[in-house]
Amino acid sequence: MFDSAFKLMLRRLGLLLLLYTLLRLIFLIFNYQEFSEAGAGEVLLAFVHGLRFDVAAILIINSFFILLSLQPIGNALHPLYQRLLKWVFILGNAPFIALAVVDVEFFKFIGRRTSNELLSITGDITDQVGQLLGYYWYLALGFVLLVYGFARTYPKLREPAFITGNVWLRSLRLLLVAGLVVFGIRGGLQLKPLRPSHAFVLEPASLGHLTLNSPFTLIKGIGKTNLEKKHYFNSDEELLQALQFNPQKYAHPAAAPAKQNVVIIILESFAAEYVGALNNGQGYTPFLDSLAQEGLLFRNAFANGRKSIESLPSILAGVPSLMPEPFITSPYQANKLYGLGTLLQEAGYQTAMFHGAANGSMGFNDFARRAGVAQYYGMDEYLDELRSRDFDGQWGIFDEPYLQYVAQQLTEFQQPFMAALFTLSSHQPYTIPAQHKGRFPKGELEIHESIGYADYALRRFFATASRQPWYQNTLFILTADHTQKSINPAYQSELGHFRVPLLLFHPGKRLQRINPEKITQHADIPATVIDYLHLPTDRLLPFGHSVLDSANQGQAIYFNGNDYVLVQPETVTKLQPDDELQYYTFPDLAPAPSPAPEAGNNLKAQVQYFRNRMTDNTLYFWKE
Known part of the structure; x- marks a missing residue:
């Protein structure tokens, strides 16, 4: 069994295992802050535990190579055949090495290892490949060096040799090796095959991301089409009681509907960390800070996801991102959905969404329509004669000219209207117009200057809007799609990774005073709009609540890639994959005394509702 061909194969796979360990070390170095709470011993255990996932990924990717190496007929040690094997080995593994290198930085944006969401945004990546390579040149260089070193150290046959053993013995060996490969891919003899959640066994839980490798999570994400149902509650009545949810709450408003305009502004990457009004004046958003003094700013607001593509379903439809794949690209994207646009159109509102990126980016245009937004304004709709002048060279139209365009377009709308506006200039590579370079503080992170520019563009938008006839009759809701890179230790925690601003501002009305410390989330926005406008409906989902409801204590829910997390004023509750609950204090995340x-x-009720109702396409089961 242990002839030259078999030993060569083991040495080659062993080299790959060493490479995966090196990639994990690189991942740790680039994302050290994420794991800074762990001691050296825990980090070492994560590396050791990670070997199990490395073996599984390597065996899946190299199954064909193993078959070719041990094929029972012919001389597998022939020089020409060995050269063929080398190319199969290198070319078969290079894409997955590239994925691991890319995830070194991509992890900072999504807070978990890449899964099959990468396959859903290949179009956007292809469109931006030039600028991405230019910006992340060091990753491209690292990939080239790794593959070059991998090829140079590829174990070769030291001297001419021939395959020994007859065909039957070699065939038997191949069958035995195939069994071992299946065993390795499965991760052992446990009841369930190895999956990403098995990595989260160490404390702190963030070490699970270090334990995993990106090829494994991507492969495991392929073909995932169904959420596993949960059965914590046996009846709809028990479920709704645990949710403290009444679908009829807004069906019969006490007051007459208010024909107010609504403008929802989603600020790209405006993490709470960057907002001065949330950090004792220390920030990069002077205009947003001034607006907060006149409006209602919630200090404990949370995004329901870590990516732009996850924010829109929460904000426009009250659907938090509670599964590994974004709703927009999931198998459930065609589920019945009553978005905010749908509800407002029925009340006579004109509805629109503005995003200065290329039409189709992240599927925003398609989802906006699913949420009842009748008109979509992307880069294609921007003025032809100004497009080349105002294009940022990367993603779309610079914020300053685009927001001016939006203000003018809204003036042409029939009132009342609802518009969602998604900015983009504070997106990597954080480009600002040449005439504004040097105008805004550089800060400590590369994003800070572009945050200052986007805030300036927002100031200019409000200056123009304030002169329009619709301005005094408009409720503005401002938030961020997700957080971004962090320099402030106060935000370098699991909760900090989801904290965004949420501001309500009405230039013509004084808003009801609500506790600014109340916990809020993206999924609260649809219910808040319905509540503010006094619109009758029984088609709101149970995940969000009006932030204007003083009787509701407020809460936020999110999925961190492994656990479901519920944030409430005094308690943070985690639901683990094994259905065990853990309790922590808010906001310091210390173990709760009881x-x-x-x-x-x-x-548990929110998780059961989401998973089961999403699977069955019965999100509004009381309407069926």
Whole structure:
């Protein structure tokens, strides 16, 4: 069994295992802050535990190579055949090495290892490949050096040799090796095959991301089409009681509908960390800070996801990102959905969305329509004669000219209207117009200057809007799609990775005073708009609540890639993959002195509702 061909194969796979360990070390170095709470011993255990996932990924990717190496007929040690094997080995593994290198930086944006969402945004990546390579040149260089070193150290046959053993023995060996390969891919003899959640066994839980490798999570994400149902509650009545949800709450408003305009502004990457009004004046958003003094700013607001593509379903439809794949690209994207646009159109509103990127980017245009937004304004709709002048060279139209365009377009709308506006200049590579370079503070992170520019563009938007006839009759809701890179230790925690601003501002009305410390989230926005406008509906989902409801204590829910997390004023509850609950104090995340059964039941109810109703396409089951 242990002839030259077999030993060569083991040495080659062993080289790959060493390379995966090196990639994990690089991943740790580039994302050290994420794992800074772990001691050296815990980090070492993560590396050791990670070998299990490395073996599984290597065996999946190299199954064909193993078959060719041990094929029972002919001389597998012939020089020409060995050269063929080398190319199969290198070319078969190079794409996955590239994925691991890319994830070194991509992890900072999404907070978890890449899964099959990468396959859903290949179009955007292809469109931006030039600028991405230019900006992340060091990753491209690292990939080239790794593959070059991999090829140079590829174990070769030291001296001419011939295959020994007859065909039957070699065939038997191949069958035995195939069994071992299946065993390795499966991860052992445990009941369930190895999956990403098995990596989260160490404390702190963030080490699970270090344990995993990106090829494994991508492969495991392929073909995932169904959420596993949960059965914590046996009836709809028990479920709704645990949710503390009444679908009829807004069906019969006490007051007459208010024909107010609504403008929802989603600020690209405006993490709470960058907002001065949330950090004792230390920030890069002077205009947003001034607006906060006149409006209602919630200090404990959370995004329901870590990516732009995850934010829109939460904000426009109250659908938080509670599964590994974004709703927009998931198998459930065609589910019945009553978005905010749908509800407002029925009330006579004109509805529109503005995003200065290329039409089709992240599927925003398609989802906006699914959410009832009748008109979509992307880069294609921008003025032809100004497009080349105002194009940022990367993603779309610079924020300053685009927001001016939006203000003018809104003036042409029939009131009342609802418009969603998504900015983009504070997106990597954080480009600002040449005439504004040097105008805004550079800060400590490369994003800071572009945050200052986007805030300036927002100031100019409001200056123009304030002169329009619709301005005094408009509720503005401002938030961010997700967080970004962090320099402030106060935000370098799991909760900090989801904290965004949420501001309500009405230039013509004084807003009801609500506790600014109340916990809020993206999924609260649809219910807040419905509540503010006094519109009758029984088609809101249970995940969000009006932030203007003083009787509701406020909460936020998110999925961190492994656990479901419910944030409430005094308690943070985690639901783990094994259905165990953990309780922590808010906001310091210290272990809670005692369980909070009501919070645990509420979290389980939200998870069961999301998974089961999403799978069955019965999100609004009381309407069926």
